[in-house]
Amino acid sequence: MTKTNEKIHVLADESLGGIKREYVEVDRKAEVGDKIIVTEGDDFPVGHIDTVAHWYDNYDDGSIDLFEGFDNDIFLDGNREEYRVLEPTNIVHIDGPDGTERYEMVDRKAEVGEKVVVVDDEDSSEEFGNFRIGEVGTVESYATDDTYFGEYANVRVSDGRDIPIYLHEYRVLVPLESSEEEPQPSDPIDVIANLATRVAELERENKRIQKELGWYEVGAGSIANLRNDVADIRHDIAKLEDRIVHDYATNEDVTDFLYEEVKRLQDEIDTLHKDNRRNGEELAKIKDRIDDFQDAENDRIYNLYAITNGKRDEKMFTAEEVATLLNAMRERQ
Structure with a gap:
């Protein structure tokens, strides 16, 4: 542990792969996973730094269990000891060719040529590129x-490897070169402490929201699985597009066939209509011929009847009169 200023401590942050990070002291009750520093106590020496393993919610004095403890004692009695929580800031210390330099981690898209640090390696794989949290490039x-x-960004790391990482997998390292940017033990420290407290509250709120949304239930490697799922979906879409093109071409052929078939049937219907008209005309002619033949037969019958009854020289009967005579003859029979 290196003390750079009053109330500020530089500690290795395991969540960043062991990179040294600046922490500020904050007065609040500790939670599981928080780092604390003992400020007054009987069982623990002042300045002892540890990590909270368990928090007793049935105690109002802030009693906690620690991971390492002191003299085999991991229980820190809130009535006998006083501590402050060490909140992590966004300032880290990175070793470079000119010695250790201070950087601020910023959540934004990096410009080409800027340094970045990996903060998420869930999607590290042989297929998409191996990388680990804490790597700087x-x-x-x-x-x-x-x-x-x-x-995604192509990042060249210290051992010469090129790794592909997305925006959510890195933070931009902005160098802090001016001495004015160094934390001071006066009012700016309180400002930083308040900001760190607010950041911690927001991080806890973010974790709560992620838990409610079931983010942690998805499991490690979920992004890689999503990538594979997206690739499968794109493949299925391509197959469907090919099928649509094929079906469209097939339907176009069927449409052409149906059009020709309907046209052929319509021609046949038109031909039948023409035949029907022609047959009607022929039928009318035949009917006229039958009527003419019937009239001639009636005349012949009239003449025979007149000769038979000795009335050959008399006036010929009309067709209506002959019909009446024939009916009368049938009735006499």
Whole structure:
């Protein structure tokens, strides 16, 4: 532990792969996972730094269990000891060719040439590139892929490897060169402490929201699984597009066939209508011929009847009169 200023401590942060990080002292009750520093006590020496393993919610004095403890004692009695919580800041210490330098971690897209530090390695894999939390490198370029996140940065790390990482997997390292940016033991310290407290509250709120949304239930490697799922979906979409093109071409052929078939049937219907009209005309002609033949037969019968009854020279009967005579003859029979 290196004390850089009053109420500020530089400690290795395991959540950043062991990178040294600046912490500020904050007066509040500790929670599980928090780092604390003993400020007054009987069983623990002042300045002892530890991590909270258990918090007793049935105590109002802030009693806690520690991971390492002191003299085999891990229980810190809130009535006998006093401590402060060490809140992490966004300032880290990175070893470079010119010695250790201070950087601020900023959550934004890095420019080409800027340094970044890996903060999320859940999607590290042989297929997409191996990387680990805490690795520091320089952004060489940007590229895109077909995943949900799209654009990623090509980062050259210290051992010469190139790793592809997305925006949520890194933080930009902004160098703090001016002495004015060094934390001071006066009012700015209180400002930083308040900001750190607020950040811690927001982080806890974020964890609570993520837990309610079931984010942690998804499991490690979820992004890689999502990438694979997206790739499968894109593959299925491509297959469906090919099928649509094929079906459209097939339907177009069927449409052409149906059009020709309907046209052929319509021609046949038109032909039948023409035949019907022609047959009607022929039928009318035949009917006229039958009527003419019937009239001739009636005349012949009239003449025979007249000769038979000795009335050959008399006036010929009309067709109506002959019909009446024939009916009368049938009735006499």
